[in-house]
Structure formats: structure tokens, C-alpha cells
Amino acid sequence: MGFVYEEAQLHCRQGQPEAIEIRIVPHGGIRGRCSLCQRPAAGYDRLPERRWPFVPLWGIPTWFRYAPRRVQCAEHGVVVEQIPWSEGKRPVTRAMMGFLARWGRRLSWRETAQVFQTSWESVYRSVEWFVQWGLTHRKLHEVESLGVGEIYWGHGLRADNFLTVIYQIDAPCRRLLWVGKRRSEATLRQGLKALGPEVVQGLRFVCSDMWKPYLKVIAAQAGQALHVLDRFHITTYLNQAVDQVRRAESTRLRAQSQQQAQQLKHMRWPLLRRGSRVRGRARQKLDALLASKLATARAWDLKETFAHFWSYKSVIWAEAFLDYWCYRAMRSRLEPMKKVARMLRDHEELLLNWFRAKGEVSNAAVEGLNNKIRVVTRRSCGFRTYEAMEIALYHTLGRLPEPESTHRFC
Ligand SMILES: [Zn+2]
Incomplete structure (x- = not known):
């Protein structure tokens, strides 16, 4: 390599090892290389000695010293x-950056900094370098299925509190490909641009929810791909509608009869779960509620019936079921359910694509990745800035290639 370790010094303070310094010198007879073109070049002069933090040895902070x-x-x-x-002007050795970055995936960045006696900033910069290396070296040529989704983070409902995420959801490789602020058309366009036209034109499936800006951009840019609506989101819309019916009815009943109002008390979660998963006392209450003529019971029944939709094998039968369900919902006199029915009708073609994709698209993949993202964003107070959180997301979910290190310490 052209460099040799000259000496290692152990510095102690009051009998305790405090630091190890490793002095490095150029190998006699091997010329230095230009940092721009890596070609050997004639020596010119020497700069003052610098120190780079290296991976701690036996838990003792360790430095390289070199002029x-x-x-x-x-x-x-x-x-x-x-x-x-060394990596350009970065103050830490490559080995140390790789070391901190790998630990920064297992521990929080704050813990990593504490354990290895360095600063939060230094962990952040190391992860940033690691991620940037990974992003420039990752390969995207085998991406066939994309999942597009929104993630809520922060507080309140301002547009800034949403992220648009793009995943690869092919069975052999599920990972985060891109994340950006907001959930607008511009955001998604920016994301697809970042992936590049080759990836976008090579897509076979795209899975998203019914968010209009996404639908528009996907139709315009990836028209050749089969666009499938995300099953998880449709279930969410149905649940929200049931909940709206319950709340309105609960308010109405409390003004009239205490006994009936009791039937709706503490029923929010049993009503939102899949019927087959409600057991025990909650089940008894649910059965009693369903036997009543309450609007909530009818809304629940509609929601539960819709689950059949996903079990069809043929597009034709699924379509027939969808028509039947929407017809019933439209006659239910339950405004929130009618609203869902209108929305499903408006997106009928995309809904039926679920059956045309014949199980090639896994919504569970999108939801699984969303959950993992929420785990990271929930810790977002530890990241201080959006940029730091973005780096953390790529680091934990991007499945990025990693820079080779000659020393692997973890
Ligand atoms: Zn040069």
C-alpha cells in the first residue's frame, strides 16, 4: 500500500489507558499518488501531522497520526x-466511518456515540458517507414492482408532515428506493426521476393507494405497468367509514336512550378488527350489537362483506361482486359507506388490476416496509433534521451495498 505503521503509543492517565496513537510513515521507496488521478507522482513537500480517529482497539480510542x-x-x-x-476532507478514517455506521444500524446514533466515545455528529457523518456510497453503487436494473406510499411523520396535518416513499416490492428484494418530502405530484415525479427512465419504463407493476396525485403521475409515467390499488388502504377507508357511522350514531343515541348507547360503548376496536379475529367478551358484545338494527351494525356488515372481494380468482366474478357490493352500499342510507362505494366505483379498473396481477404484487410487502419506516420515524426526534432522518431510512431499509473495508470490526 505504500504506508507502514511506525509505532503505536499507549497513553495513560492515572494508570488508565486513555488513547492509542498509531504513527504512520510512507514506505521508503514507494512514491505517493495523486489524490485526483491515483497515479504515482514526484514528492513535493509535507504537510503538518494530522490525526484521524480509527476504530477503537480493546475499547480504547485509537488514532492514526500521519503527516x-x-x-x-x-x-x-x-x-x-x-x-x-482517509476519505477526502472527512476527519475520520474510512474504517471508523464504516464501523460507526454499522453500529449505528443496531444502536441509536446517540448510543453509538456514547459507547465509542465520539460525538453524535460524527456518527451521523459516518452513516451519511456510508449511505452515499451505497446509493451511488446500488443496482436498479432488476426492479419490476414498485410500491408507492405515503408516511405520516411529525405533528398536525400540514403537507410537510407527509413523506412519499417508493419501495421495490419484488419478492427477491424488498427495499426502500426513495423517500421525499410531501405527497404531491411534484414529489413523486422527483422520485421517479431519481430512479431514472430505464427503471420507470421497465416496471411491470405499481402498487399505490387512491391518492390522486399518485394516480396521475403513475398513469402518465408508467402507463405500461399494471397499476394495482393497495388493499391495505382500501380496508382503512372502510374502517374509517364504519367508525364515522358509529360515532354519529353514538352521539345521536346518547341524546335518546341510555340502554342503546351502551351497546356502542367500547366497541371501536372490535368493530375495526376482522370479524373472525374478535373473540371472548368482545365477541358477545359484537354479536349483540349486530343483532340490533343499529346503523353501526349495518355498516360493519358491509365492511365485513367486502373482505370477500379479495378472495376471487377471476376478474369477472370480482367485478360482479364489486357491483353488487356498491349497489348495497348505495342503498344503505349510510353516507360514509356510500362515499366509499362511489370511490371504489371511480377506481374500478385499478381495483380489478389486483386480480389481473394474479398475486404478483404483495400489499403485505408495502405494509411491512411502512411499519418499519414508522419505527425509524418515531425516533425522529433523535435525528434533529429531515436530512438526518432520510439518511437513517436509507441506512436501515435501503439494503444498500456497503463499502469494502480492509478491517471489519463488527
Ligand atoms: Zn493527478
């Missing part, structure tokens, strides 16, 4: 030599 040479490159003039453990 970089400047070389006279035929092409680039006088420049600092190439230093293999």
Missing part, C-alpha cells in the same frame, strides 16, 4: 497525496 505529503502530479500540479484510510 500527508504533497505530490507534483504531471496533470494536476501540486496536490495532496492519496491517503487510503
Whole structure:
């Protein structure tokens, strides 16, 4: 490599090891290389000695000490030599950045900083370098299915509190490909642009929810792909409608009869779960409620019936079921359910694509990744800025290739 360890010094304070310093010198007879073109060049002069934090050895903070040479490159003039453990102007060795970044995936960044006696900032910069390396070296040529979704983070309902995420949801590789602020057309366009036209034109399936800006951009840019609506979101819309009916009815009943109002008390969660999953006392209450003529019971029944839709094998039968269900919902006199029915009708073609995709698209994949993202964003107070959170998301969910390190310490 052209460098040798000259000596290692252990510094102690009151009998306790405090730091290890490893002095490095150029290998005699091997010329320095230009840091721009990596070609050997004639020596010019030496700069003052610098220190780079290295991976702690036996838990003791460890430093490299070296006085970089400047070389006279035929092409680039006088420049600092190439230093293999160093990355440009970054103050920490590559090995240390890789080390901190790998630990930063298992522990929080704050914990990582504490354990290895460095700063939060230093962990952040290390992860950032790691992620940037991964993003420039990742391969996207086998992406066939995309999942597009929105993630809520922060507080309140301002547009800034949403993220648009793009996943690869192919069975062999599920990962986060892109994340951006807001959930507008511009956001998604920006995301697809980042993936590049080759990826977008090569897509076979795209899965998203019914959010209009997404639908528009996907239709315009990936028209060749089969666009499938996300089953999870449709279930969410149905649940929200049931809940609206329940709340309105609950208010109405409390004004009239206490006994009937009791039937709706504490029923929010049993009503939102899949019927077959409600057991025990909650089941008894649910059965009693369903036997009543309450609007909530009818709304619940509609929601529960819709679950059959997903079990069809043939597009034709699924379509027939959808028509039947919407017809019933429209006659239910339950405004929230009618609203869902109108929405499903408006998106009938995309809904039926679920059956045309014949199980090639897994909504569970999108939901699983969404859940993992929420785990990371929930810790977002520890990230201080959006940029730091974005880096953390790519780091934990991007399945990025990692820079090779000559030393692997973890
Ligand atoms: Zn050069």
C-alpha cells in the first residue's frame, strides 16, 4: 500500500489507558499518488501531522497520526497525496466511518456515540458517507414492482408532515428506493426521476393507494405497468367509514336512550378488527350489537362483506361482486359507506388490476416496509433534521451495498 505503521503509543492517565496513537510513515521507496488521478507522482513537500480517529482497539480510542505529503502530479500540479484510510476532507478514517455506521444500524446514533466515545455528529457523518456510497453503487436494473406510499411523520396535518416513499416490492428484494418530502405530484415525479427512465419504463407493476396525485403521475409515467390499488388502504377507508357511522350514531343515541348507547360503548376496536379475529367478551358484545338494527351494525356488515372481494380468482366474478357490493352500499342510507362505494366505483379498473396481477404484487410487502419506516420515524426526534432522518431510512431499509473495508470490526 505504500504506508507502514511506525509505532503505536499507549497513553495513560492515572494508570488508565486513555488513547492509542498509531504513527504512520510512507514506505521508503514507494512514491505517493495523486489524490485526483491515483497515479504515482514526484514528492513535493509535507504537510503538518494530522490525526484521524480509527476504530477503537480493546475499547480504547485509537488514532492514526500521519503527516500527508504533497505530490507534483504531471496533470494536476501540486496536490495532496492519496491517503487510503482517509476519505477526502472527512476527519475520520474510512474504517471508523464504516464501523460507526454499522453500529449505528443496531444502536441509536446517540448510543453509538456514547459507547465509542465520539460525538453524535460524527456518527451521523459516518452513516451519511456510508449511505452515499451505497446509493451511488446500488443496482436498479432488476426492479419490476414498485410500491408507492405515503408516511405520516411529525405533528398536525400540514403537507410537510407527509413523506412519499417508493419501495421495490419484488419478492427477491424488498427495499426502500426513495423517500421525499410531501405527497404531491411534484414529489413523486422527483422520485421517479431519481430512479431514472430505464427503471420507470421497465416496471411491470405499481402498487399505490387512491391518492390522486399518485394516480396521475403513475398513469402518465408508467402507463405500461399494471397499476394495482393497495388493499391495505382500501380496508382503512372502510374502517374509517364504519367508525364515522358509529360515532354519529353514538352521539345521536346518547341524546335518546341510555340502554342503546351502551351497546356502542367500547366497541371501536372490535368493530375495526376482522370479524373472525374478535373473540371472548368482545365477541358477545359484537354479536349483540349486530343483532340490533343499529346503523353501526349495518355498516360493519358491509365492511365485513367486502373482505370477500379479495378472495376471487377471476376478474369477472370480482367485478360482479364489486357491483353488487356498491349497489348495497348505495342503498344503505349510510353516507360514509356510500362515499366509499362511489370511490371504489371511480377506481374500478385499478381495483380489478389486483386480480389481473394474479398475486404478483404483495400489499403485505408495502405494509411491512411502512411499519418499519414508522419505527425509524418515531425516533425522529433523535435525528434533529429531515436530512438526518432520510439518511437513517436509507441506512436501515435501503439494503444498500456497503463499502469494502480492509478491517471489519463488527
Ligand atoms: Zn493527478
